[in-house]
Amino acid sequence: MKQVEALILDWAGTVVDYGSIAPTTIFVEAFKSAYDFDITLEEARIPMGMGKWDHIESLGKLDSVNRRWCEQFGSAMTTEQIDHIYQTFMPLQKAKVAERSAPIEGVLPVIQRLQAKGVKIGSCSGYPREVMTELEIAAAEHGYRPDYCVASDELTAGSRPGPWMALENVNKLAINSVNHCVKVDDSVPGILEGLNAGMWTVGVALTGNAVGKSEEEWQALSASEQSNLTREAYAQLSSAGAHFVINSLADIEPVLFEINARLARGERP
Known part of the structure; x- marks a missing residue:
């Protein structure tokens, strides 16, 4: 078979939640609620795509955040403080994701056409399982039902930018070759995840x-x-x-035609 077998899709900003608003605003709120500490939306976006605990840790290591944190608390952010912010983040995020669970305009018809052609739709996210469960239920009510989903905290090896969530999709969906998979993501860690897994990667801009x-x-x-x-x-x-960059997942079909042509010529990612 010399054609794409599966798409491995990110969630927020790729399939649902135009602008990836839900996770970003909640990071700002969680820092404020947990420690009365202010971060900007721009800072909150920098590690986007990572698992959420790792995201908080990375935020604490940003020069701008670390400097202000040390000024306010006298030392760099500790593991215990990361845990507390994460625990504050979780209920806030679970409440927010359902509000932004509708598929981005034009995305759902494309996914349904691909599924009708036998292309499997895998998915993964920086969200942990308890948040993903809420999002999957809410998105299903809008008609989005991927064939498989793995969350950032479900694998022992870890999450992005490592390849493990993407490869777990390969395993669960019984894909013949990673060369026939396309990882689609709107974040740098998500693109690196696909590259590390040996897949074609498509960035959503x-x-x-x-x-x-x-x-x-x-x-x-x-x-x-x-x-x-x-x-x-x-x-x-x-x-x-990223091998390709598109405006929206709704624009991916011409990219898949090109990937299929390249696979037919024996090319690999």
């Missing part, structure tokens, strides 16, 4: 973390502002190593 605007915020921007953000998002995902 406009609907996800690379731009970080809700659909309403995006539409309110001037043409010049949209152009600048588009250029920056494409550059960010391309620099991470």
